[in-house]
Amino acid sequence: xxxxxxxxxxxxxxxxxxxxxxxxxxxxxxxxxxxxxxxxxxxxxxxxxxxxxxxxxxxxxxxxxxxxxxxxxxxxxxxxxxxxxxxxxxxxxxxxxxxxxxxxxxxxxxxxxxxxxxxxxxxxxxxxxxxxxxxxxxxxxxxxxxxxxxxxxxxxxxxxxxxxxxxxxxxxxxxxxxxxxxxxxxxxxxxxxxxxxxxxxxxxxxxxxxxxxxxxxxxxxxxxxxxxxxxxxxxxxxxxxxxxxxxxxxxxxxxxxxxxxxxxxxxxxxxxxxxxxxxxxxxxxxxxxxxxxxxxxxxxxxxxxxxxxxxxxxxxxxxxxxxxxxxxxxxxxxxxxxxxxxxxxxxxxxxxxxxxxxxxxxxxxxxxxxxxxxxxxxxxxxxxxxxxxxxxxxxxxxxxxxxxxxxxxxxxxxxxxxxxxxxxxxxxxxxxxxxxxxxxxxxxxxxxxxxxxxxxxxxxxxxxxxxxxxxxxxxxxxxxxxxxxxxxxxxxxxxxxxxxxxxxxxxxxx
Numbered sequence: 001x002x003x004x005x006x007x008x009x010x011x012x013x014x015x016x017x018x019x020x021x022x023x024x025x026x027x028x029x030x031x032x033x034x035x036x037x038x039x040x041x042x043x044x045x046x047x048x049x050x051x052x053x054x055x056x057x058x059x060x061x062x063x064x065x066x067x068x069x070x071x072x073x074x075x076x077x078x079x080x081x082x083x084x085x086x087x088x089x090x091x092x093x094x095x096x097x098x099x100x101x102x103x104x105x106x107x108x109x110x111x112x113x114x115x116x117x118x119x120x121x122x123x124x125x126x127x128x129x130x131x132x133x134x135x136x137x138x139x140x141x142x143x144x145x146x147x148x149x150x151x152x153x154x155x156x157x158x159x160x161x162x163x164x165x166x167x168x169x170x171x172x173x174x175x176x177x178x179x180x181x182x183x184x185x186x187x188x189x190x191x192x193x194x195x196x197x198x199x200x201x202x203x204x205x206x207x208x209x210x211x212x213x214x215x216x217x218x219x220x221x222x223x224x225x226x227x228x229x230x231x232x233x234x235x236x237x238x239x240x241x242x243x244x245x246x247x248x249x250x251x252x253x254x255x256x257x258x259x260x261x262x263x264x265x266x267x268x269x270x271x272x273x274x275x276x277x278x279x280x281x282x283x284x285x286x287x288x289x290x291x292x293x294x295x296x297x298x299x300x301x302x303x304x305x306x307x308x309x310x311x312x313x314x315x316x317x318x319x320x321x322x323x324x325x326x327x328x329x330x331x332x333x334x335x336x337x338x339x340x341x342x343x344x345x346x347x348x349x350x351x352x353x354x355x356x357x358x359x360x361x362x363x364x365x366x367x368x369x370x371x372x373x374x375x376x377x378x379x380x381x382x383x384x385x386x387x388x389x390x391x392x393x394x395x396x397x398x399x400x401x402x403x404x405x406x407x408x409x410x411x412x413x414x415x416x417x418x419x420x421x422x423x424x425x426x427x428x429x430x431x432x433x434x435x436x437x438x439x440x441x442x443x444x445x446x447x448x449x450x451x452x453x454x455x456x457x458x459x460x461x462x463x464x465x466x467x468x469x470x471x472x473x474x475x476x477x478x479x480x481x482x483x484x485x486x487x488x489x490x491x492x493x494x495x496x497x498x499x500x501x502x503x504x505x506x507x508x509x510x
Contacts, residue, residue, distance in 0.1 A: 202257045206241045206264065214269050215243065215260070225271040229278040230256035250318035255285050289314030296331050300338075300352060306383040313356070315363030326363070329417055330356050336413035341406065351406045353385065354392030355413050361393075373399045397458070398496055415458070434489065441484050442497075445477060457491060464501040474499045 206212065216223050216236065223234055232247035234256070243260065247253040259281045263269050266277075290307075293314035297305055305313075316327035337355035341348040361376030370378075377394030392407040394400045396414050435453040442451035442462050447469035451462045462481065464474060478499045485495060 202245045202253055204243045204245060204257055204260050204264070206243060209241060211264060212236050212243065215264075217269065217271075221271055222269055222274060225274045226256065226260065226278070229275060230259065232256040234260075250320075251285060251289070251315060254318055255281050258285070286311075289317065292317040292327065296327060296356070300331065300334050300356060302334075302349075302353060302356065309357070309360070309379070309383045309385075312360050312363050312379060316359065319362050321359075321362070324418070326359055330359050332417045333358060333410070333413045336416055337406075337409050340409045340413060344405065344409070346405050346409065347388070350386055350388045351392075351409050351413075354389040354406055354410045357385070357389065358393050358396045358410055358414055371397075371399065373397050397494065434491065437489055438485065438495070441488060442481050445481060445484075447477065457495065459496040459498060460485075461498045461500060464499055466501050466503045469501065471501065474501055 214222070215226075215234075217225075223236070226232075227234055230247075231249065231252045232245050235244040235246060237244070245253055245256050245260070247256065255278065259274070259278045262277050262281065263274065266273075290311055291314070293305075293310035293312075296313060297303070297310065313327065313330070316330060317325070319326040321329065334352045334356040337351040338348050340346075341351035357376060357380055359372060359376065360379055361370075361372035361374070364372075364375050364379060373394050373396060377390055377400075380390045380393045388404045388406050391400070391403050392410040395402040395407050396411045398411075402408055402411070435457050438453040438457060438460050439451040442448055442460060447465050449463045449465050451460060453460055460481075462478075464477070469477060478497050482495075482497055485491075485497075
């Protein structure tokens, strides 16, 4: 029995002892964990305090820097405000001085106006006394005297008009053919007229004379199709291995030339193929026209141009004037005008636009009888250009009056570009000789003291002897000189004749 109790008690004691040991071990681990947690908390608190101090230091440094920056900006603003205040004070003083001067001028103007009014009243009284005295001496009433003067003027005018009509008819018969040729040359490449082969003819080389027959086609259908589609004249003559294309329109001539060259290279020449090639080349040429217009605008830094204006500029790429490419000439004029406007302090952009568009009428697809300056002015107006630009285009050959300094700059730049040696197909000797001829023609007339050809021969200024030529004969003398120039000199455009008659009296006080 005692052993049984012992066997039962020993395990129970072991169990109790094991639980006691485990409880003590757990209490030990809990105490160690609490200590570690306490150390971690203390470390965290210390680290947080360090970070807090660091953040406070950084914030304090940032605040100091911002305060310094703000103080610097405030000093600069105060300095600027002081400068502005000084400028305003000086401007106010200037305005005060101007107001005083204006008051003085106004007072003087009022006094002068009163003096003029008094003088007019005195002159009116004198005029009435003179009129009464003239009526008494002549024995005629004012109406009778007026009728007599009108009758004499009418008889003289009729006589002069009849003489002028006879002279005009004679001059017209003598110079009609020559004048007609000059007009045709000035309007070439815009109106369908005959002109020299230098600017209206292009030559296409052939690999062999056999190709001429293929170009003509059966019963001439190929050449007729090509001429109809392109609007040119194709001349096939005895010239070996060459075909001549003749047309007044440079764009159509270029289309025909390129199309014919491609047909020759391809070898397939028949009406359907001709139509296909011509349509394709036409699109390419139109695209090239637009690209050339855009290119020159980009080079000059000109923006906001109407699309019709860009195309009209591009057409100038195929135009020539005395061998000078009109588009390159317009670009050169724009550069010169921009430089002149910059030096003179004028509106550079308006001067460049007016200079670039000054010859835009030469590329217009129009059959109008207006000259290129008038057509270009209408085009610029429709494109919505500035009125100064419109005036510059229309007045660069003095067809209308110039109303701005930019218009004068455009005219000067055009003359510089066209007149410089090498710009056009004209030698310097011929150019100088033409100017000398103009001066010589004017100086051969009785009463002319001196003549000067200026503006590249576009204007002739004539000094007249006031003792030999009275005022009423100056206009007739100018007309005679103009007729003589039209007969003896070949020139492009028009020549302006300016007569200067001066009465100069010199005396000495001794």
